[in-house]
Amino acid sequence: MSSLAVNVELPELQNPLMPYLRQDRIPHIWCPGCGIGTSLNAFIRALDEMQFDLNKLAVVSGIGCTGRVAGYLNVDSFHTTHGRAIPFATGLKLGNPDLKVVVYSGDGDLFAIGGNHFIHAARRNMDLFVVCVNNFTYGMTGGQVAPTTPLGATQTTMPYGNFEPPFNLPYLADSCGAVYVARWTVYHVRQLTRAFKEGLSKKGFVFLEVLSPCPTLYSRRNRLGDGVEQLKYYKEKSVVKNGADTRDVGLSFQGDIVVGTFVNRERPTWLEAMNEHFSQRFGDRYQPYGVHRED
Amino acid sequence: MHADPKGVLTGLHFIDGDHAACEGAIAAGCRFAAGYPITPSTEVVERFAARIPLVGGVFIQMEDEIASSIAILGAAWAGHKVMTVTSGPGLSLMMEHIGYAAMTETPCVFVDVQRGGPSTGLPTLPAQADMMQVRWGSHGDYNVIALSPNSPQECFDLMIKAFNLAELYRTPVFFMMDEVVGHMTERVAIPRPEDIEVVPRRWTSRKPGDYRAYEPGEDLVPEMVKAGDGFRVHITGLTHDERGYPAMNPQAQDKLVRRLVDKIRKNAHKLVDVRGENLEDADVVVISYGITSRIAAAAVEEARAAGRKVGHLRLVIVWPFPEPLVAELASRVKAFVVPELNLGQMVREVERVVAGKAQVVSVPHAGGTVHQVEDILAKILEVAK
Numbered sequence: 001m002s003s004l005a006v007n008v009e010l011p012e013l014q015n016p017l018m019p020y021l022r023q024d025r026i027p028h029i030w031c032p033g034c035g036i037g038t039s040l041n042a043f044i045r046a047l048d049e050m051q052f053d054l055n056k057l058a059v060v061s062g063i064g065c066t067g068r069v070a071g072y073l074n075v076d077s078f079h080t081t082h083g084r085a086i087p088f089a090t091g092l093k094l095g096n097p098d099l100k101v102v103v104y105s106g107d108g109d110l111f112a113i114g115g116n117h118f119i120h121a122a123r124r125n126m127d128l129f130v131v132c133v134n135n136f137t138y139g140m141t142g143g144q145v146a147p148t149t150p151l152g153a154t155q156t157t158m159p160y161g162n163f164e165p166p167f168n169l170p171y172l173a174d175s176c177g178a179v180y181v182a183r184w185t186v187y188h189v190r191q192l193t194r195a196f197k198e199g200l201s202k203k204g205f206v207f208l209e210v211l212s213p214c215p216t217l218y219s220r221r222n223r224l225g226d227g228v229e230q231l232k233y234y235k236e237k238s239v240v241k242n243g244a245d246t247r248d249v250g251l252s253f254q255g256d257i258v259v260g261t262f263v264n265r266e267r268p269t270w271l272e273a274m275n276e277h278f279s280q281r282f283g284d285r286y287q288p289y290g291v292h293r294e295d
Numbered sequence: 296m297h298a299d300p301k302g303v304l305t306g307l308h309f310i311d312g313d314h315a316a317c318e319g320a321i322a323a324g325c326r327f328a329a330g331y332p333i334t335p336s337t338e339v340v341e342r343f344a345a346r347i348p349l350v351g352g353v354f355i356q357m358e359d360e361i362a363s364s365i366a367i368l369g370a371a372w373a374g375h376k377v378m379t380v381t382s383g384p385g386l387s388l389m390m391e392h393i394g395y396a397a398m399t400e401t402p403c404v405f406v407d408v409q410r411g412g413p414s415t416g417l418p419t420l421p422a423q424a425d426m427m428q429v430r431w432g433s434h435g436d437y438n439v440i441a442l443s444p445n446s447p448q449e450c451f452d453l454m455i456k457a458f459n460l461a462e463l464y465r466t467p468v469f470f471m472m473d474e475v476v477g478h479m480t481e482r483v484a485i486p487r488p489e490d491i492e493v494v495p496r497r498w499t500s501r502k503p504g505d506y507r508a509y510e511p512g513e514d515l516v517p518e519m520v521k522a523g524d525g526f527r528v529h530i531t532g533l534t535h536d537e538r539g540y541p542a543m544n545p546q547a548q549d550k551l552v553r554r555l556v557d558k559i560r561k562n563a564h565k566l567v568d569v570r571g572e573n574l575e576d577a578d579v580v581v582i583s584y585g586i587t588s589r590i591a592a593a594a595v596e597e598a599r600a601a602g603r604k605v606g607h608l609r610l611v612i613v614w615p616f617p618e619p620l621v622a623e624l625a626s627r628v629k630a631f632v633v634p635e636l637n638l639g640q641m642v643r644e645v646e647r648v649v650a651g652k653a654q655v656v657s658v659p660h661a662g663g664t665v666h667q668v669e670d671i672l673a674k675i676l677e678v679a680k
Contacts, residue, residue, distance in 0.1 A: 022529070025540060055525040060369075071529055071541065076522040078372065079531035079541075081395050084365045087357060091366035092522060094353045095327055095373025099523050120358040270355075278348045285349055 020044045020054075022074045029068055033219075033227020035186030035212030036066050036133050040073075042189050043104075043131070046196030052100075059102050060089040062109035065139040065214075066132075069104040083113030086121045089128050097271055097290030100129070100200060107134040107148040111167055115147070122176035122205045124270040129199045129206045132169065135214035143217030150253040154221050168250035169209050174263050179204035181246065181263035185211040187234035188259060195261065204269050211257065224254070298322050298455075298491035302350050308483045312476040313338035315447040315483045316406060317346070319454025320378050322485070324493050325404070326352030327370035327377045329363040331385060334418040335474040336408035339380040364389035364405070371401045372530065374496070374521035376458055378404040383412045386425055386432075393467050394433030395532045397555060400465040400509070400517060402496065404457050405429075409473040409636075411662035421474035422662030423585055424637035429469040430614050436552050438559035440566060441469040441614040443585040447481045453611065459494035460566070464558060465516050471613065473636065475586045475665060503527065508539035509551075515558035559615055567620060568611040573599065577606030578629045579679045582621070582645055584610040586665055587634050594634075594671035603679040616644045625652040630678035634658035634671045654678055 021044075030036050047054070054075050061070035063082035070077035076099075080088045085103045093101040103110075110118055110132050121128060137155060138144040145155040148169065149162045158164075173181045180202045184192045192210065199206045213219055213230035224230060233254060241249075242260040249258040268276065275288040302321040310318075317339045320328070326347070330340040344354040353370075357363040360381055367377035381389060386407050396403050409425050411417030429441050440460050444453045454470060461468040499506050499518035503526045511517050520526040533541040534548045542548075559566070570588075572595070574580065579598075583591040588609040598605040608624070610617065625631075630653055633642040642657040649655050658674050660666050 022540075054527070056523060058522045071531065074527055076527055077529045078369070078522075079529070079533065080365065081391050081532055084361065084392070087362035087366045088369040090355070090357075090362075091327070091329065091369025091371075091377075092373050093369075094355065094366075095370035095375045096521070096523050099373070116358055117362055120362075274353075282349060287351055289351065289353060 017041070017044045017048060020047060020074055021072050025072055028072055030065060031216045033213055033215035033230075034065070035135070035210070035227070036069065038186040038189065039131070039133050039192065039210045039212060040069055042192040043196050045193045046200060049193070050197055050200060052200060056099055057102065058092055058099050059104055060085045060092065061103070062105040062114060063140070064106040064109045066104060066106035067109060083109055084117065085109065086114060086117040086128065086130065090121060090126050093127055094271065097127075101127070103128055103130045105132065106139070107132055107136070107169075108138045108146045111147045111169065119172070119176045122173055122178045122207070125177055125179060125204045125267050127203055127205070127269040127271060129202070129208070131199070131208045131210065133210045133212050134169065135212045135218055137214050137218040139214050139217055143214075143221055150251055152253045153218070156221070166251065168246070170207070170249050170262050171246040173207035174246040177205065177267065178207045178263060179265050179267050180206040180261070182207075182261040183209040183211070183249065184259050185234040185238060185257065186213070187231045187238070191259070198261070204267060296493050296495050298488040298493050299324060300488040303488040303491065304485050305487050306485060308485060309480060310447060310483050311338065311478050311480045312444070312447040312450040312472055313408065313478065314342050315450035316454050316470065316472065316477075317342040318483075318485060319451040320404070320458065321346060321350060322451070322488075322491055323455040323458035324376045325378050325458060326350070327367065327375040328379065329355050329357050329366040329370075330380045331357055331360045331363050333360070333382045333385045335410055335477050336380045336382045336406065338477070339406055339408070360385035360388040361392070364392035365395065367403050368392060368396055368399070368401045371403055372522050376402070376462070378406060380406040380408070382408050382410050382418075383425060384415060386428065390433045394435060394437065396467045397433065397437035397439065398532050399530050400555075402461040402465050404454075404461055404468050404470060406470040406472065408477040409471065417663050419474065420663045421586060421665065422636045423471070423473055423587060424640065424662060426471065426613065426635070426637065426640040429471065436556055438556045439467050439469060439614055440464060440559065440612065441471050442568070442611060443471045443613045444476060445585050445588045445609070446476065447479060447483045450476065451483050451485060455491060455493065459492070462494045462496055463516070464562070465497070465519065466559065469614070471585060473586050507537045509535060510537045511554060511558070514562060515554050563615040563618070566612055566615050567617045569617055569620065570609040570611060572607045574606040574608065574624065576604050578604040579632060579675055580606045580608055580624055580628050581632045581634070581671065581675065582608045582610065582641070583634055584613050584641065587636055590666045590668055591634055591671055593668045594675060597668065597672050598675045598679065601676070603675065605675055605679060610641075613641065616641075616648070618648050621645060621648045625649040628653055630654035630656060632656050632658060632671065632674045632678060634660070634666050634674075636660050636662045636665065
């Protein structure tokens with residue numbers, strides 16, 4: 001022992017957001033420079049700022065890197081099958097309408113294998129908050145082409161560059177009937193936190209697209225540098241256009257990124273429509289479902 | 296616990312098996328169903344959609360069978376008793392979620408009104424050709440329970456049992472109807488609610504913090520909670536430890552998968568439900584299930600009238616297969632005759648258990664209609680010589 005050792009009483013320091021995580025599951029699996037953790041941080045900050053009742057929150061994920069979000073959050077959380085987070089969440093929400101149900105998953109999970117469920121849940125205005133972390137690739141399986149991969153980007157299954165046009169996700173959500181549609185990147189942490197708060201407060205099918213770097217696969221294969229380089233790209237090329245026509249917000253390879261809140265409107269949810277319809281049809285004989293729930 | 300009177304249509308009805316199955320589900324406490332139209336099963340959910348608004352519950356027609364089969368699992372974790380209803384092609388699409396239900400130990404009932412296959416096959420005509428698919432169809436090792444009703448009355452009665460077993464064992468339970476049973480109209484007596492015994496969910500008595508989602512009880516089944524009650528559970532289809540956390544190693548895999556299989560295997564003696572007739576002095580035993588049991592019963596009666604010592608063993612619970620019972624019979628009879636509306640599925644179980652101690656004869660039928668009594672009778676007479 002060095003004689004220079006000094007005993008200093010350090011206070012127990014803890015990140016005030018740590019109680020939101022299952023600390024016995026940390027460290028997480030995400031790579032350095034990945035933006036999923038940043039998006040989760042914004043989500044947790046939103047919950048904290050809203051003092052959200054965590055016992056009334058359920059998070060549902062599909063499969064993939066973003067699919068692991070459910071496992072780290074200290075709430076009722078469901079890690080489901082590939083692509084099927086939305087129909088699971090539909091059953092969970094209809095099973096207990098008192099819950100706020102957030103679907104947190106990746107672009108491949110939600111829009112390739114799960115695309116059918118997304119469009120129908122949006123059409124029905126199912127009361128779900130769907131968060132898509134879009135990193136343009138399949139991270140967990142090693143960087144294959146996704147329905148979001150920009151034209152020209154290289155992926156393991158598009159080794160000579162992608163020739164399939166990608167989805168414009170906000171346009172897809174808008175045209176299917178989502179009541180709230182926004183896009184931010186993980187560079188925009190304040191705006192992202194605000195969007196999470198708006199999404200948590202909004203009733204109906206809410207869609208938030210979060211652009212995130214995948215330095216290990218997408219950036220490396222396309223020689224785009226590390227996570228910081230992608231954040232610089234987000235900073236330089238992002239254009240805030242709230243209320244933009246979603247037809248105009250498609251993404252191109254390293255091109256401009258339109259961010260903002262594109263859609264914010266009102267429409268009866270599936271459950272509201274059902275209760276309203278049956279009340280009209282059956283009158284007093286109908287007890288609106290989920291309104292005075294008996295357990 | 297007795298049935299909730301709100302869901303029970305006590306009295307005599309003249310309805311088909313699909314409708315009776317729906318009434319059984321509602322009487323059993325099912326308040327959430329999701330489904331996708333497919334012949335010959337659709338009438339079950341049509342009736343559910345018509346009945347449930349005034350009973351208090353939800354039906355949703357999902358975009359496909361994949362969605363239906365996981366929407367019910369979400370509703371189960373919200374606290375509901377749940378079912379989905381389908382037929383062959385839909386059942387094939389549901390396979391991944393049957394595995395997910397087995398892995399996450401989610402109580403649920405899958406109704407399969409069987410039709411001829413493979414593929415689109417014979418949508419409007421019967422078969423019993425999904426018997427092995429429901430036992431082995433999803434990847435990996437797991438175990439299930441399957442029941443096979445042979446009348447509209449049993450579609451009601453056994454459906455209540457199916458829901459009760461799903462709660463007791465926290466495993467997918469299959470209700471293996473077929474097109475004939477589904478569309479056959481007969482008298483169905485629905486008892487008073489106080490005469491219907493329903494098994495409630497095995498809710499934990501523990502407090503949050505004390506509770507581990509996959510800590511098994513003595514019968515290997517863990518206690519359950521639901522979302523929204525403060526337990527903050529994590530549920531995953533990944534191999535998991537007793538906390539429910541992913542555990543990617545061979546030890547966790549061995550412990551979990553063995554328990555999933557053993558909770559049925561080691562309780563199999565409690566899961567025997569058969570109807571035996573004339574087994575005491577039998578030289579030959581016909582083993583049948585579902586609609587085929589009604590044809591087999593006629594063949595057995597004719598063989599008895601012709602002086603042959605023939606018995607009939609009808610499997611009401613088909614999975615788990617009643618191994619000790621069939622093994623005991625094998626030690627004292629000459630032969631088994633196994634008619635089924637497939638080209639030989641459950642007969643493989645009979646052969647495996649009989650293990651050469653007696654002759655086993657299949658009476659296969661590719662489906663599209665039921666057997667002729669004469670076909671089964673001929674086999675009986677052939678082996679009873």
